[in-house]
Amino acid sequence: MMKINLNDKILMLIVTVVVLLAPFILQPFAEGTALAQFNAGYPDLLQRIVIFGIFAIGFNILFGLTGYLSFGHAAFLGVGSYSAVWMFKLLSMNVIPGILLAIVTSGLFALLIGWISLRRSGIYFSILTLAFAQMSYNLAYSVLTQFTNGETGLQIRLSDPRVLDGAATNGTLPSTNILPPSLVNGFEMRDTYQLHLGNWLFQFNTGYYVTAVILILAFYLSLRIFRSPFGLMLRAVKTNQTRLNYTGINTRPYTLAAFVISGMYAGLAGGLLAAMDPLAGAERMQWTVGGEVVLMTILGGAGTLIGPVLGAGFIKYFENIFSKINDTVLHHWFSFLPDGLQNFAVDLIHPFVGKGWQLTLGLIFMAVVIFLPGGLVEGSQKLAGLFRRRTKKTGGGPDEQHHPKTTPHVAE
Amino acid sequence: MSKSILTRRGLLKTGAIAGAGLAMPLVFSKGAAAYTNEPKGGSVTLGFNVPQSGPYADEGGDELRAYKLAVEHLNGGGDGGMLNTFSSKALKGNGILGKKVQFVTGDTQTKSDAARASAKSMIEKDGAIMITGGSSSGVAIATQGLCQDAGVIFMAGLTHSNDTTGKDKKANGFRHFFNAYMSAAALGPVLSSAYGKDRKFYMLTADYTWGWTQAASMKAFLEHEGWTMVKDVRTPLATTDFSSYIAPVLNSGADVLILNHYGGNMVNSLTNAVNFGLRDKTVNGKNFEIVVPLYSRLMAKGAGANVKGILGSTNWHWSLQDAGTKAFVKSFGTKYGFPPSQAAHTVYCQTLLYADACERAGTFNPCGVGEALQGFQFDGLGNGPVLYRAADHQCFKDVLVVRGKENPSSEFDLLEVVQKTPVDKVTYKPDNPFFKGGALGQCNPGA
Structure with a gap:
C-alpha cells in the first residue's frame, strides 16, 4: 500500500500555512510607496489565484497523470458557474448548495463528454474536447439564452424566488454567504476585515478563506489520488497504454474516472467563482480559458503536486498586476531620469506591460518550456539542489528534512 | 490500518488549521469607514473602466481621452471646458470637495467577466470611490451590478440598452446616455x-x-x-x-x-x-x-x-452650436487634435455630473451622491436642458437624428443633423413595457 510519507506531510503543511497567510505574504510593500503597485494581497486577486489553483489541480489529475491533454475544461468551469448562480437564484444565497450542484452537474457533463472523447487518444482527444468546449460556449452564448442570459451573463435579481431565504425585505440585493446573516454576521463572501500595521494594510476576506479551505482540501484529495493505486494506474496509462491493453487491462474506466474527477474540480472552481461574484458569463467557457489552465499546469510543472497551483498564481498575478502598469506609472518610476532618457526607458518597457502583459508572459512561458521542462517546480528543485550541495560542502546542517523533496514522477 | 490513522490525523490537523483560519478574521474589526473607500487623504480616486480591446476599442480609447480631460478640468487645469457652461456652479476647479482627483484605468476587453474583475480590483486595490465606463451594455449592466454590491457609484458610459435603466436598473447606477x-x-x-x-x-x-x-x-x-x-x-x-x-x-x-x-x-x-x-x-x-x-x-x-x-440617431454631435458643445469641442480639440465622439461626450458629462453631485451633497457617500443626482435638472452640457429622472436614473434630453454627409468638408465632418427630436417625443413612463420588471432597490454605501 502506498501511504503519505513525511515529505508529503511537510508539503501539505507548507501549502496550508502559505495559503492561510497569503494576505500577508502577497502584501509585502507599504501603502503609498511606488512598489505598492506589486502588492497582490487584495481579496479579488487572492480569490482568483486560489480558485484557478483548484481548477489547475483538477486539470493536473487528468493531464499530469494520464497525459490526456484536454482543451475543453473551460466548459466544466462554465457549467459549474451557471449551476451555482441558478442555485443562488432559486434556492438560497448560501454558497454550499450552489457549489455542490456545480460539482454534480459538471461531473455529469464530464461523464458525457469524457465517454465520447476518450474513445480517441492523443491529438484526436484534444480536438474532440476543444470541439465540445466551443460547442458549449456557443450554446451558452446564443442558443440557450433563457438559461444563460447570453453575452450579458446570468445575474441575480431582486425578483428571484430564493425559496429558502424568503423575499428580500429592504430592497437590496442579497450577497452570497456561508452562514446566513440572519443567524450570524460576518460570513458573507464580501465581508473584509482590515488590519493596519504601520503603513501596511492587510485585508482578510471571508470569501478568500472559504476558497482557501476548499483549496487545501482539494490539494489533499489530489495528494491522496497521486499516492493511490488508482494514481499508479493512471501513470501507467501515460507511460504505455498499449502495453496495458495487451496485458488485458481495460484502461477506459480509469481514464474516464480521471476525466470526471478533473471535470468536477473544474466545476468546483466555476461554482466558487460564482460564489465570490454571483455572475456567470459565457466567455468563461471560451477555449482561451481552457488554454489558460493548460498553460498554468505546464508553467508550474505538469504531473507535480504543487506545480499547477504555482502556475495558476503566477499567471493570475501577471494578468492582474502587470496589466495595470500603464504609461503614467512608468513615467513615475523613471522620473529620476532626464526627460529624453525617461521617454526612452518608458518606450522600451511599454510593450511588455499594461496591455502587453501577455507578451511578457509568453516570453516567460517559452523560457520555462525550453530551459525548465518540468516547470517552476523543476526550477525551484534545481535551486534547492544547488543550495544543498553548497551547504554540504561547507558541512551544513541536516537540511534534507526541511525542504520539500523532489516529488517523484515529474512529467517526462 | 496505519493508513486510516494517518488520514484521521491529517484530517484533524487540516480541520484545526482551517478552523483557526476561519476564526482569524473575527479577531480584527471591520474598517471604520462610513462607506466603501471613504477618501481619507488629500486625493480621491476614480476608476475608468473602458474597452481597450475588442469590437468597441475605438470608443473606449476616445472615452479614456475624455476622462483624462475631465480630470484635468476638475483639478483646475486646461481651459475648464464645460465647467464654464454647466448650469450648476458648485465645482470650483479645485478637485472634488477640495480633494485632488486621481484616476486608475482598466481594460474591460468588451467582456462582462473581465470588466467585473477589473472593476473589482479598482475598488479593492486602488480604492476607487466611483466606477465609470463600460462600452457595451452587457459590460455596463454587469459592472453596475457589481458596484451596487460593493457600495460605490456607477456612472454608466456608452450603454444604449433599455435594460441598463430598465429591468437591470440599480440604485447605485446612473446613465446620461440615451437608450434604444x-x-x-x-x-x-x-x-x-x-x-x-x-x-x-x-x-x-x-x-x-x-x-x-x-x-x-x-x-x-x-x-x-x-x-x-x-x-x-x-x-x-x-x-x-x-x-x-x-x-x-x-x-x-x-x-x-x-x-x-x-x-x-x-x-x-x-x-x-x-x-x-x-x-x-x-x-x-x-x-x-x-x-x-x-x-x-x-x-x-x-x-x-x-x-x-x-x-x-445619436446622443450628441460635435457640430452642434450651443455654448457647452463649443467649449467641449474646443478644449478636446486643443488637447488631442480632433473633435470628440459622442462616447467621449457622455463620459465627460458623467464625470462632471458625479463631481458636481458630490459637491452639492457635501460628501462622497454613494447614498448622498445618489440623492443629489436624482431629479437633478441641468443645462449647458451640450444637450440643452436635461433631467436625471429619479424613478430610473435615466437622463431625458433631445435626441439627434443624423445622416451620413454626401459631401464631407473634412475627415471629421461626416454626419449632418437632420432633426432634433424634442425630449417630450421620446419620454416614456418608468413602467413602460420596454423597461418594466426591475427595481432600483436601496442605495448601498457598502462598508
Missing part, C-alpha cells in the same frame, strides 16, 4: 417620412442585451408606422465578417436593412452590405435602404464613404 427606445421613437417618424409608409424591413442584430432591446424597440415603432418585419437575425458580438448574414437579405423580399450593430460590428456589416450592392438595388419598386439606429462619428469614420446618406 428613444432612438426608435425619434427614428420611426423620420424613416416613414423619408422612405414611405409601406416598407418591409430586415434586421441584423448584435446578440446581447443592447441588440435585443434595440431590435424590439425598432420593431415596435416601425410597425406603428405601418412597416412590416421580414426577419430579425442575431449575430454574435465577436463576428467580424458579416457576408454570410448579408447574402440572405438579397432574396428575402425586404427593401430596408436595419443594422442593430455598433462600433466595429457596424463598420464591418455596413461595408459588407455595401459591397454586396444592396444600396444600388431596387426591391418591390423601391430603392433599397440601410438604416443604422445608433450612429457615431467614429463608426462613420471607420465605414468611410459607405455611410453617405444613411440615417441613424
Whole structure:
C-alpha cells in the first residue's frame, strides 16, 4: 500500500500555512510607496489565484497523470458557474448548495463528454474536447439564452424566488454567504476585515478563506489520488497504454474516472467563482480559458503536486498586476531620469506591460518550456539542489528534512 | 490500518488549521469607514473602466481621452471646458470637495467577466470611490451590478440598452446616455417620412442585451408606422465578417436593412452590405435602404464613404452650436487634435455630473451622491436642458437624428443633423413595457 510519507506531510503543511497567510505574504510593500503597485494581497486577486489553483489541480489529475491533454475544461468551469448562480437564484444565497450542484452537474457533463472523447487518444482527444468546449460556449452564448442570459451573463435579481431565504425585505440585493446573516454576521463572501500595521494594510476576506479551505482540501484529495493505486494506474496509462491493453487491462474506466474527477474540480472552481461574484458569463467557457489552465499546469510543472497551483498564481498575478502598469506609472518610476532618457526607458518597457502583459508572459512561458521542462517546480528543485550541495560542502546542517523533496514522477 | 490513522490525523490537523483560519478574521474589526473607500487623504480616486480591446476599442480609447480631460478640468487645469457652461456652479476647479482627483484605468476587453474583475480590483486595490465606463451594455449592466454590491457609484458610459435603466436598473447606477427606445421613437417618424409608409424591413442584430432591446424597440415603432418585419437575425458580438448574414437579405423580399450593430460590428456589416450592392438595388419598386439606429462619428469614420446618406440617431454631435458643445469641442480639440465622439461626450458629462453631485451633497457617500443626482435638472452640457429622472436614473434630453454627409468638408465632418427630436417625443413612463420588471432597490454605501 502506498501511504503519505513525511515529505508529503511537510508539503501539505507548507501549502496550508502559505495559503492561510497569503494576505500577508502577497502584501509585502507599504501603502503609498511606488512598489505598492506589486502588492497582490487584495481579496479579488487572492480569490482568483486560489480558485484557478483548484481548477489547475483538477486539470493536473487528468493531464499530469494520464497525459490526456484536454482543451475543453473551460466548459466544466462554465457549467459549474451557471449551476451555482441558478442555485443562488432559486434556492438560497448560501454558497454550499450552489457549489455542490456545480460539482454534480459538471461531473455529469464530464461523464458525457469524457465517454465520447476518450474513445480517441492523443491529438484526436484534444480536438474532440476543444470541439465540445466551443460547442458549449456557443450554446451558452446564443442558443440557450433563457438559461444563460447570453453575452450579458446570468445575474441575480431582486425578483428571484430564493425559496429558502424568503423575499428580500429592504430592497437590496442579497450577497452570497456561508452562514446566513440572519443567524450570524460576518460570513458573507464580501465581508473584509482590515488590519493596519504601520503603513501596511492587510485585508482578510471571508470569501478568500472559504476558497482557501476548499483549496487545501482539494490539494489533499489530489495528494491522496497521486499516492493511490488508482494514481499508479493512471501513470501507467501515460507511460504505455498499449502495453496495458495487451496485458488485458481495460484502461477506459480509469481514464474516464480521471476525466470526471478533473471535470468536477473544474466545476468546483466555476461554482466558487460564482460564489465570490454571483455572475456567470459565457466567455468563461471560451477555449482561451481552457488554454489558460493548460498553460498554468505546464508553467508550474505538469504531473507535480504543487506545480499547477504555482502556475495558476503566477499567471493570475501577471494578468492582474502587470496589466495595470500603464504609461503614467512608468513615467513615475523613471522620473529620476532626464526627460529624453525617461521617454526612452518608458518606450522600451511599454510593450511588455499594461496591455502587453501577455507578451511578457509568453516570453516567460517559452523560457520555462525550453530551459525548465518540468516547470517552476523543476526550477525551484534545481535551486534547492544547488543550495544543498553548497551547504554540504561547507558541512551544513541536516537540511534534507526541511525542504520539500523532489516529488517523484515529474512529467517526462 | 496505519493508513486510516494517518488520514484521521491529517484530517484533524487540516480541520484545526482551517478552523483557526476561519476564526482569524473575527479577531480584527471591520474598517471604520462610513462607506466603501471613504477618501481619507488629500486625493480621491476614480476608476475608468473602458474597452481597450475588442469590437468597441475605438470608443473606449476616445472615452479614456475624455476622462483624462475631465480630470484635468476638475483639478483646475486646461481651459475648464464645460465647467464654464454647466448650469450648476458648485465645482470650483479645485478637485472634488477640495480633494485632488486621481484616476486608475482598466481594460474591460468588451467582456462582462473581465470588466467585473477589473472593476473589482479598482475598488479593492486602488480604492476607487466611483466606477465609470463600460462600452457595451452587457459590460455596463454587469459592472453596475457589481458596484451596487460593493457600495460605490456607477456612472454608466456608452450603454444604449433599455435594460441598463430598465429591468437591470440599480440604485447605485446612473446613465446620461440615451437608450434604444428613444432612438426608435425619434427614428420611426423620420424613416416613414423619408422612405414611405409601406416598407418591409430586415434586421441584423448584435446578440446581447443592447441588440435585443434595440431590435424590439425598432420593431415596435416601425410597425406603428405601418412597416412590416421580414426577419430579425442575431449575430454574435465577436463576428467580424458579416457576408454570410448579408447574402440572405438579397432574396428575402425586404427593401430596408436595419443594422442593430455598433462600433466595429457596424463598420464591418455596413461595408459588407455595401459591397454586396444592396444600396444600388431596387426591391418591390423601391430603392433599397440601410438604416443604422445608433450612429457615431467614429463608426462613420471607420465605414468611410459607405455611410453617405444613411440615417441613424445619436446622443450628441460635435457640430452642434450651443455654448457647452463649443467649449467641449474646443478644449478636446486643443488637447488631442480632433473633435470628440459622442462616447467621449457622455463620459465627460458623467464625470462632471458625479463631481458636481458630490459637491452639492457635501460628501462622497454613494447614498448622498445618489440623492443629489436624482431629479437633478441641468443645462449647458451640450444637450440643452436635461433631467436625471429619479424613478430610473435615466437622463431625458433631445435626441439627434443624423445622416451620413454626401459631401464631407473634412475627415471629421461626416454626419449632418437632420432633426432634433424634442425630449417630450421620446419620454416614456418608468413602467413602460420596454423597461418594466426591475427595481432600483436601496442605495448601498457598502462598508
